[in-house]
Amino acid sequence: MLMRTFIRGSIVFLLVCCNYFTSLTQLQAQTDTKTIFKNLSLNDLSGFKTVPQKWKLVEDVSYDFSKPEKSEIKNGTGILVNIPKGKSESILVSNLEHNNLAIEFEFMLAKGSQTTMYLQGRYAIKLNDSWSNQELLPDARINVCRAPGLWQKMTVFFQAPKFNNSGTKTDNAKFLKVEYNGVTIQENIEIKEPSTNSPLKGEVINGPWMVAAGGAIALKNIRYFQFENLANVKDFMGTVPNENIQDRQIIVTPQLKTIVQRCFIEYDHKKRTFCAAVGHPDKINYAIDLSQGALINFWKGGFIDATSMWTQRGETQIAVPLGSKFEISPSPAFAILSNSKDKWPEKQSDKFKFKGYKIDVDGKPTFLYTVSNFSIEDKIEPQENGSLLTRKYKVSSGKDANILWFKLAEGVNIKQVGKDLYSINNSSYYIKYTNDQSSKAILREAGLGQELIVPISGLKNQTEIKYSIIW
Amino acid sequence: MFKNYCTIFFSLKYKVRFVLLVTLQILYCLNSAFAQHAGHGTEVAKALTEDDFYKIINVQAPVGVELEVGGLAKLPDGRLAVCTRLGDIWIIENPGMLNNSKPYFKLFASGLHEPLGLAYKNGALYVAQRAELTKISDTNGDDIADLFETVTTWELSGNYCEYNHGPVVGADGNFYINFNLGDNGMGSSTEPFFGEMGSHALWRGWMVQVTPEGVLTPFASGYRSPAGIGTNSKGELFYTENQGGWVGTGYITQVQKDNFFGHPSGLKSADKPGSTLKTRISDIPTDNPLFHDAVKRIPGMKLPSVRLPHGILGISLSGLVEDHTNGGFGPFAGQYFVGDEGHASIMRVFMEKVNGEYQGAAFPFRQGFMSGILRLEWGNDQSIFVGMSDRGWNSTAAFRHGLQRLVWTGNTPFEIKAIKAKPDGFELEFTSPLNKETALDPASYNISGFDYKYHQTYGSEVFDKKECKILAIKISDDGLTVRLVLSNLREGYIHEVKCAGLRSANQTPLLHDFGYYSLNAIPAGEKLSFQDKDLLKISDPAQENAAKNQLKEDNKTNSIAPNSKEIVNTLPSSWVNGPDLTIIIGTQPGLKFDIDKFSVKPGAKIKLVFNNNDDMQHNFVLVQPSSADEVGKLAMKLGLEGPSMQYVPISKSILQHTKLLQPRTSETIYFTAPLKKGLYPFLCTYPGHYTIMRGEMAVVQ
Incomplete structure (x- = not known):
């Protein structure tokens, strides 16, 4: 039930609670298109014709989850950021003049940021922070956008308008498919004419790829290829039916x-x-x-x-x-370790038992486990209108000399970005953990990455710890 | 009265007479639907049907509730708990619909993973889900489950066929669950020795015991698709098995600790800690012996109590109950009822102990349920609740799931009540006194013994079939019992006992006129003395000849040779330019061909490749227009010779056919399309498939 509203003059690509519904089949195959994508290098700015002052290359960037003015950058190359100064938009124009185009990129927004990408300089794709600005459309079904300060991914398959020999348009431009954070949200949408405020007017055979930033945005891993038709591209439409x-x-x-x-x-x-x-x-x-x-x-x-x-x-x-x-x-969410340096086990030991679950009047489950002499009640539920998923453990112990450790997160990297806020795995999601609780979280190196773990002593009779996931 | 009808009849025009005769014939055929094989001598007029004695009543579920029944449990207060394959548990108040009032459904629990059984114990309901045995309780008295305790878990490979049938509560208070084997996947089997099913995780293919505290112990092995499990009033444990690889035909059997029943794949776990089984894979013979012979050779293996010949008495046995109503459900107290998933029917099984082990006879009992049967359970009112779901393996019935009740009308049918083994033959007990003349006529009976083979091949044909001649007959004074002294009784063989010629004292025929006795052991004891004045010795040549002629008749209709039409499997040399058209037809799950319809020109040279991609046997039979049902029904009546005839009956309506194909095999046939334009159906005639598995070949210009 993919519902799209076509607005004359532009395609408004609202990323908050869009009115769509996926028909994913179960096994998402590896796409063959990976092998034909070309990288748009961000080692320097040679791929761009016009680079306004606000745009620069950096090695790393982070945006504060709640404060739009707070951001951090690390000088270097690989990521393209726009640092907003004043109200004027700044349009980045690439050297890429394209007809049909498949383009994939990752982007990160600051709170409240609004940016428009223009294909052929004419057809708009809006990249807005709708997570903070919950503009609910009627019939909203899937919320795929991420919180500010987290990396997101989009893949667009665009077909340019077609003209006959005398220059008359025979076919409208089309978004053949748009995938956002792994979910197909657009398929076969026709665009009758360029977007209302597009930088370039009229419809053409080739046009430049452009980004008009209206707030802080970072771009990386930009890959693309041009095509005649996609019939020969394997897995273009997703899995084989x-x-x-x-x-x-x-x-x-x-x-x-x-x-x-x-x-x-x-x-x-x-x-x-x-x-x-x-x-x-x-x-x-x-x-x-x-x-x-x-x-x-x-x-x-x-x-x-x-x-x-x-x-x-x-x-x-x-x-x-x-x-x-x-x-x-x-890997196990909790385990007994003999000390804080012990390697986290890959599987629960035979001292672990899943006992079952009880459900409350709303149907919400509390899972029950025992590990050695520890009894654990585990309730995971949404909070604050669904912007947090909170996991609360109630731990009781029958005088166990062991320490039961809880793993809140693991990833390639974990950064503490606020007093109680950690950004996980190259800023793909946040963990909120109040360190004033019974136990302080320990951030440690582990294997090829980092882990955030919390110890509970077996000599304490009853403890509660909770953390939230934000994405 | 009859004379008047004759006069009217013969005054009709020829064409009208002809049509009337044909209509009457069709009506008669429909009326004798209970005859599942080529019976002889059933009369035309007033045949009573199963419905006259046992009525099927619908239990109407609320709109939108899909009762794919996986389990049934009667609660102490008379309510019925039903769990479904979609993970729900419903509790039904007034399931017996007292005074025609409606039943009331309440959703007790949901979110379970395909529970296939339900047991009530001490205030809680227990289900075997895919991954665990769960104790489900309502702790705050609102009739909604709020505590799901994991009693025990087990290994799974994730294969969809790893069903867990049960639990049942044994006499020892422990739970018993049957672990179905997994499927061995499409394409060529990865486990050529084991066939189309395999044990892919610990204890798959076993029955396991679980204490209330959650300690799991392997109990018995050699299981394939053990869809039925239950206990009798003595607390003895039984299970039912499904025909397939290593299982020539399905059965119901008592289970005791460390029994091995045949399918070797479960033996992969025989050496694992906890197993006390004596059998090992090296014990399994690979020289395709007869089944009873294999049992002798394999340590730990015993003959199953009662085997039910497939195609005749079901094709996928499932739930079972014992009649413990002491007469409240008719004359079969102490006997067993077994459901069938493929034929949507219930069979009846009589058991007796010989040499300390159960054996006995199986009979048809009731057909016509709305879907494939999975579970049976007694209500408070001495009716049987029948829980059904055939999703994935469509039955012959019209619907894909349902819940019905089977209720005794109070009328006693005229049936073979029991067949008992004697040192020199069988003793047949009847529900009503027999007509003496037919009882003492050897031509009324036809008895033979046969066995199936024990091999990896899916199912088995019938082998070593030999007639048992009747040497003497004795009828009891009350006319209820007949003792037959027989030749050629063979221990370990199944004996087909047909009594088509018998009549009751009131001249009615038997409602079901045959049964199959699994003669696992011939009891010791006194043989009938030939000095017995009540014993009728059969030495009269005329009567012997009558028996011989009857056998000849049987053999003619049940000829071993397949359809006489010659089937061509290689490119005919006369087709110098090859075939005009090549058609490749495969199968899809749910008893389907993957092509519904294809068109050919009249007289076209056709190469047809039939790929059986499924995990069960199928054939491809092309018939004359509008003949699919006729041929399908004929195939259902082929009896024991069905498999050796590829389930292709002898009929002029059949144009072409393949053999009965094993799972994941293929056959190519070459033929010329008919010259006459029209729609020619094709179908699979394996018993139970023909109503769904069919398509059409259109001959067009």
Whole structure:
């Protein structure tokens, strides 16, 4: 049910609660288009014709989650940032003059930022911080945008307008497909004419790729290729349609109560068979591997596609998260370590037991575990209108001399960006943990990255710790 | 009265007479739907049907509720708990619909992962989900489950076929669950020895025992697709098995600790800690022995209590119950009822102990349920609740799921009540007194013994079939029991007992006139003395000949040779330019061909490749226009010879056909399309498939 409203003169590409619905099939294949994308080098500015003063190359950048004026940059190359001064827009014009274009890039916005990208200098794609500015459209189904200060990804397949020999237009320009943070949000949208305030007028065969920034934005990993037609590009449209025509698609949607659905979850192309997918009516969802206590997926929007579980023989039995999902470490969420330097285990030990779960009057689960003499109650629920997913552990101990450690996050890197705020894994999501709690979080090196862990002593009778995920 | 009808009849015009005769014939055929094989001697008029004795009543679910029943449990207060394959548990108040009032459904729990069984114990409901045994409780009394405790978990490979049937509560208070094997995948099997099913994780292919505290112990092995599990009133444990690789035909059997039942793949776990099983993979013979012979050779293996010949008595056995109503459900107290997922039917099984082990006979009982049956459970009112779901393996029935009740009308059908083994033959007990003349006529009976093979091939044909001649007959004074002294009784063989010629004292035929006795052991004891004055010795040549002729008749219709039409599997040399058209047809899950329709020119040279991609047997049969149902029904009646005939009946309506193909094999046939334009159906005639698995070849210009 992909619903698009066509506005004369431009295509308004609203990134907040757009009115769309995915029809993801279960296994997203590796795209072959990776091999034909060309990098737009950001080692220098030679790829650009016009570079206004506000734009520069940096090595790293971070934007404050809540304060738009706060940002940090590290000098170098590889990332293109716009540093806003005053109100005027600054239009970056690349050397890339294109007809049809496939372009993929990552971007990060500061709070409140609004930027427009123009294909052929005429057709607009808006990159706005809608996370902070929750303009809800009617029928909003999936919220795929990320909080300010987190990296996001977009892939656009654009088809230029076509003309005959006498220069008359025969076909309108089209967005063949737009993918945002892994979710297809546009397919086959026709554009009758250039956007209202486009820098260049009229419709042409070739035009330049441009970015008009209206606030702080960072761009990196820009890749593109030009094409005649996409028929020969493998996996352009996503996965090959399932050969077995299903009778119907089965989408599970929580209405008034939370749904806890036991299922298999596909993680890193392998089936995890001891899982539950939990969906809330306010469209915050997660999947947990109960054999490890590990929160492995979280996402906003639609809950799960259960077609492969409940159609015909249910051959894969996999619940498929609908929407732009995060996949995070499946290693144990908590474990006994003999000291703070011990390597985090890959799997729970035989001292761990999953005991089951209870559900409250709204259907929300509290998972129950024991580890040695520790008893753990684990409740994960959305807070603050769905902008946080909070995990609260209640730990009671029967006089255990051990220390039970809780892993709040792990990633390639973890940066403390606020008193209680950490940015995880190259700024892909945030963890909020109040360090005034019973225990201070320890940020430590681990393997090829970093971990954020919290110790609970077994000699304490009852403790509570909680943290929140923001994305 | 009859004379009047004759006069009217013969005054009709020829054409009208002809049409009337044909209509009557069709009506008669429809009315004798209970005959599943080539019966003889059933009369035309007033045949009573199963519906006259046991009625099927719908239990209407609320709109939008899809009752794909996976489990049923009666609660102490008479409510019925139902769990579904979609993960819900419903509790039904007034399931028996007292005085025709409506049942009331309440959703108790949801979010479970395909629970296939439900047990009530001490105030809680227990389900075996895909990944664990769960205890589900309502702790605050609002009739909604709020505590889901994990009793125990187990290894899974994630294969969709790793179903867990159960739990049932044993006499020892422990839970018992059957671990289905996994599927071995499409394409060539990765496990050529084990066939189309395999054990891909610890204890798959076993029955396991779980204590209430969650300690799991392997209990018995050799399971394939053990869809039924249950106990009797003595607390003895039983299970039902499904035909397939290593399982020539399905059965119901008692289970005891460390029994091995046949499928070798579970033996991958035989050496694992916890197993006390004596059987090992090296014990499995690979020389395709007869089944009873294999049982003798494999340590730990015993003959299953009662085998049910596939295609005749079901094709996918499932849920079971014992009749413990002491007469409240009719004359079969102490016997067992077994559901079938493929034929949407229930069979009846009589068991007795010989040499300390159960054996006995299976009979048809009731057909006509709305979907494939998975579970049976007694209500408070001595009716049986029948839970159904055939999604993924469509049954012959019209719907894909449902819940119904089977209720006794109070009328006793005329049936073979029991067949008991004797040192020198069988003793047949009937529900009503027999007509003496037919009872003492050897031509009324037809008995033979046969076995299946034990091999990796899916299913089995019937082998070593030999007739058992009737040497003497004795009828009891009350006319309820007949003792047959037989030749050629063979231990370990299944014996087909047909009694088509019998009549009751009221001249009615049997409602079901055959049964199959698994003669696992011939009991010791006194043989009937030939000095017995009540014993009728069969030495009369005329009667012997009658028996011989009957056998000849049987053999003619059940000829071993397939359809006499010659099937061509290689390119005919006369086709110098090759075929005009090549058609490749495969299968899809849910009993489907992957092509619904294709068109050919009249007389075109056709090469047809049939790929059986499925995990069960199928064939491809091309028939004359509008003949699909007729041919499909004929195939259902082929009886024991069905497999050796590829389930292709002898019929002029059949144009072309392949053999019955094993899973993941292929056959190519070459033929010339008919000259006459029209729609020629093609179908699979494996019993139970023909109503769904079909398509059309259109012959057009």
